[in-house]
Amino acid sequence: MLADDQALVRAGFRLLxxxxxxxxxxxEAADGAEAVAEAERCRPDIVVMDIRMPGTDGLEATRLISEHPDLRDTKVLVLTTFDVDEYVFEALRGGASGFLLKDVEPVELLHALRVIAAGDALLAPSVTRRLIAEYASRPQNRRPHPTALRELTDREREVLALVAGGLSNDEIAEHLVISPATARTHVSRIMTKIGARDRAQLVVLAYESGLVTPKRL
Known part of the structure; x- marks a missing residue:
């Protein structure tokens, strides 16, 4: 599903x-409120969401879709012209599975959608990880250590820190000298315990809770 206030942009995405x-x-939707209503109607796998739209913006629409009990299987890719740190963090914290700028090449957008559809998240980790780290390291944005995090084993905490570092399951397996299947199992159990939708939320939680800090990456 496409959510953008510019009809020409939506037409271009649709054609692609x-x-x-x-x-x-x-x-399709031309504003955030319409995006939520349209998502309820058509139950898309992925919503490509612009941030700056009239009325309800894309960040609020992302949060509403992510929290909607009937849209738990719908993922959001935030696509915008605005490269602002707070936007990236708020989008991911609101439940977005990824964040891209509109100047990406078409092949990158298609790849991003396929990655999200496959259940992965947090695109362009070298960029988004830096932005999340910078924003989450500010004292006013640090949240108390969540109870769910205390339920993780030491190994699961270690795996969570590696996920926050941008490592794939295969890279985690190599780093910890375990099988890729075991790495996937650890990540899956962490997501279940924490109640996270995808890896993007795991990364946000790792930074917000203080489990991972910029100095440790």
Missing amino acids: LETEDGFEVVG
Whole structure:
């Protein structure tokens, strides 16, 4: 589903996506409130969400979609022209599975959507990790250590820190000298214990809780 206040932008995205195998555009919205309503109607796998829209903006719409009990399987990719630190962090904290700028190449957008559809998240980790680290390290943004984090084993905490460092399951397996299947199991259990939708939320939690800090990466 496409959510952008510019009809020409939506038309361009639709043309790009519908000429690719495996993609179908099931709905469009011109503002955040319409995006939430349209998502409720068409139950898309992914919403491509602009941030700056009239009325309800994309950040609030992302949060509403992520918290909606009937849209738990819907993921949000935030796509914007504004490269602002707070936007990146708020988008991911609101439940977005990724954040890209509109100047990305079409092939990068298609790859990002495929990654999100496959259940992975936090695109361009070298960029988003830096922004999250910078924003989350500010004292006013640090949150108390969540109870769910205390339920993790030492190994799970170690794996969570590596996820926050941008490592894939295969890289985690290599780092800890375990099998990729075991790494995937650890990540899955962490997500279950914490109640996270995807890896992006794991990264946000790791920074917010103080488990990972910029100096340790």
